[in-house]
Amino acid sequence: MTMADYDSIGVIGGGAWGTALALSAARAGRRVTLWARDTALVAELRTRQSNSAYLPGITFDERLEATTDLAAAAAASALLLVTPAQTTRSLAASLRPHLRPGRPVVLCAKGIERGTGHLLSEILAEEVPEAQAAVLSGPSFAMDVARGLPTAVTVAARDGAVADGLARALASASFRPYASTDLVGVQIGGALKNVLAIACGAVVGRKLGASAQAALTARGFAELTRLGTALGARPETLTGLSGLGDLVLTCSSAQSRNFAFGLKLGEGRSPGDLIASGEKLAEGAHSARIAVELGRRHKVMLPLCEAVAGVLDGQMTIDEALTALMSRPLRREASSD
Ligand SMILES: NC(=O)C1=CN([C@@H]2O[C@H](COP(=O)(O)OP(=O)(O)OC[C@H]3O[C@@H](n4cnc5c(N)ncnc54)[C@H](O)[C@@H]3O)[C@@H](O)[C@H]2O)C=CC1
Ligand SMILES: O=C(CO)COP(=O)(O)O
Numbered sequence: 001m002t003m004a005d006y007d008s009i010g011v012i013g014g015g016a017w018g019t020a021l022a023l024s025a026a027r028a029g030r031r032v033t034l035w036a037r038d039t040a041l042v043a044e045l046r047t048r049q050s051n052s053a054y055l056p057g058i059t060f061d062e063r064l065e066a067t068t069d070l071a072a073a074a075a076a077s078a079l080l081l082v083t084p085a086q087t088t089r090s091l092a093a094s095l096r097p098h099l100r101p102g103r104p105v106v107l108c109a110k111g112i113e114r115g116t117g118h119l120l121s122e123i124l125a126e127e128v129p130e131a132q133a134a135v136l137s138g139p140s141f142a143m144d145v146a147r148g149l150p151t152a153v154t155v156a157a158r159d160g161a162v163a164d165g166l167a168r169a170l171a172s173a174s175f176r177p178y179a180s181t182d183l184v185g186v187q188i189g190g191a192l193k194n195v196l197a198i199a200c201g202a203v204v205g206r207k208l209g210a211s212a213q214a215a216l217t218a219r220g221f222a223e224l225t226r227l228g229t230a231l232g233a234r235p236e237t238l239t240g241l242s243g244l245g246d247l248v249l250t251c252s253s254a255q256s257r258n259f260a261f262g263l264k265l266g267e268g269r270s271p272g273d274l275i276a277s278g279e280k281l282a283e284g285a286h287s288a289r290i291a292v293e294l295g296r297r298h299k300v301m302l303p304l305c306e307a308v309a310g311v312l313d314g315q316m317t318i319d320e321a322l323t324a325l326m327s328r329p330l331r332r333e334a335s336s337d
Contacts, residue, residue, distance in 0.1 A: 006104070006169035007031065010076030012091060014041050014066070015281075016054040016142035017108060018082035024145050025080075026062035028172040033065040035073035042066045058146050074098035078106060078166060080136065081124075085111025085191075086286055088120045092127035101130040104162055106155070108136045110190035112287045117294045119187045132157060134166055135183055137190040138241035139249035141256070148174045154242040156180040178241060185233030189224060189243035194284030195291055195305045196220035197250035197258035198265070202311070202318055204254075205266020216304065217251045223302045226335075227291070230298040258284040271312045288312055303328060 007030060011022040014036025022034040036042050045051060045066035050059045067073055074095055083091055088109060099105070105128065107120040118126075121133040138153030145151050155170065155177040157163040163179035170177050180186060199220065203212050221244060228238045237243060250256040254263060261282035264274055275285055288309040295302040307321035316324070 006078040006165055008033070008076040008078075009169070010035065010073035010079045011082060012070070012073060012079060012095070013082035013108075014038065014045065014051065014054070015082065016051075016146075018080070019045075019051045019055055020142035020145040021080055021082060021108060021136075022064050023060055023062050024172060024175045025170055026064055027148070028170055028175065030169060031065075031076075032063075033067055033073045033076055035067055035070055037068065039068055042068050055143065055146050058143075060146075070094060071098045078104045078134075078169065080106045080108050081120075082108040084281055084286075085109040085120060085283055086114060089113065089123050089127055092124050092131075096128045099128060099131055102132055104134045104157065104166060105131045106134040106136050106166060107187075109283070110137060110187075110194055111283045112191045112290045112294060114286060114290050117290050117297065119184065119191075121183050121187060132159070132162055133183060134162060135186045135190075136166075136170075136177070137186045137246065139245040141249075141253075143255070145175065150174050150176070152176040152178065152241055152245075154178050154180050154186050154237070154240060156183050156186040156237075156242075158183055180237060180240075180242075182234045182237040184231050185228055185237030186242040188228040188231060188233055189238060189240075189246055191283075191287055192220075192224040192227065192291060192305065193243075193247040193250050194258045194282070195288045195308050196224070196247060196284075197256050198262035198282065198284045198288070198312075199304050199308050200251040201254070201256075201259035201262020201264075202266035202308075203262075204259075205263040205268075206318055207266075208322070213251070217247065220251065220304050221247055223295075223300075223304055226300045227295055227298065227302060230295075230300045258282045261285060265311065266318060271314060275312070284308065285312055 009025040009030045011034045026032045134157035167177040167179040257280045310316045
């Protein structure tokens with residue numbers, strides 16, 4: 001696979017991350033077609049070179065072709081699928097008639113499908129078996145990438161040559177993808193860090209202290225590692241950009257929507273209100289319960305994820321979740337010990 005195979009990039013989804021990745025791919029020298037379902041947004045992208053709803057304050061010089069025609073975006077040599085995780089199945093099905101066999105579809109959302117517990121690559125394999133699944137994940141706020149601030153991510157595909165080709169196609173002076181073949185590990189990191197970031201936000205909102213926030217991040221990483229390992233992830237993926245890297249970013253910054261969601265929970269907003277308001281996408285709120293279920297299926301305890309799911313489901317308050325976590329039976333820190 002040569003870089004020329006990915007000279008054009010179709011981006012599916014005109015939210016914050018889709019637009020930022022489209023800009024980044026254009027800076028990398030690729031021809032970019034950005035698909036969004038919203039005609040007003042496509043008009044704004046075309047005429048004002050901005051996406052004021054999702055990337056306020058940013059105007060861009062990069063050439064982007066914006067379209068509401070899915071077939072036009074799907075004609076590119078590689079596709080980035082950048083809509084919320086729970087929309088992956090329906091969008092993949094809509095893309096199928098337009099995709100040529102073997103085309104890489106790079107899954108850029110972070111989550112686990114509710115109802116099935118499937119990773120996004122599993123959904124793609126079911127809906128578009130002839131596509132080549134790839135994943136892009138890592139510590140990367142859309143606003144930072146849109147501004148051209150330095151960012152590093154992981155791009156994984158089962159075929160290492162595909163991952164290398166995608167990394168080369170997307171690399172620019174400010175965007176550095178590392179190639180990987182660990183599709184599962186990269187997805188588990190991205191999905192779980194969102195749930196754990198809600199917990200960290202709640203700790204800060206509840207004023208439980210910096211020590212608690214650090215403990216939660218470290219014990220959260222233990223959960224991410226346990227589930228990842230049970231599903232076959234490689235340890236070096238979990239300690240890499242898409243695992244520990246993204247966990248640290250989102251567990252420590254109110255720029256993260258998941259952290260900000262948790263912050264409001266900690267300050268006393270009700271989970272029902274916050275979810276119903278749907279102000280900003282907080283993927284962890286959608287995948288907390290199914291992450292716990294996935295853990296159960298693989299006999300992996302995820303007490304922090306369980307606490308987040310319990311609070312979000314209204315089964316317990318943050319204070320009750322804290323008491324339950326602090327009174328768990330004492331245990332060795334490392335499972336190998
Ligand atoms: N914003 C960020 O900094 C980053 C986001 N991500 C991930 O990328 C994914 C998307 O996030 P954002 O772009 O930030 O969200 P967003 O809320 O900014 O945008 C989501 C976009 O998807 C569109 N959309 C929603 N449902 C759709 C459907 N059924 N069909 C077509 N379009 C649909 C919305 O209209 C919107 O344009 C999430 O899984 C998120 O975790 C990953 C890395 C960074
Ligand atoms: O995934 C992200 C950074 O890597 C973005 O985090 P939020 O979705 O919590 O804003």
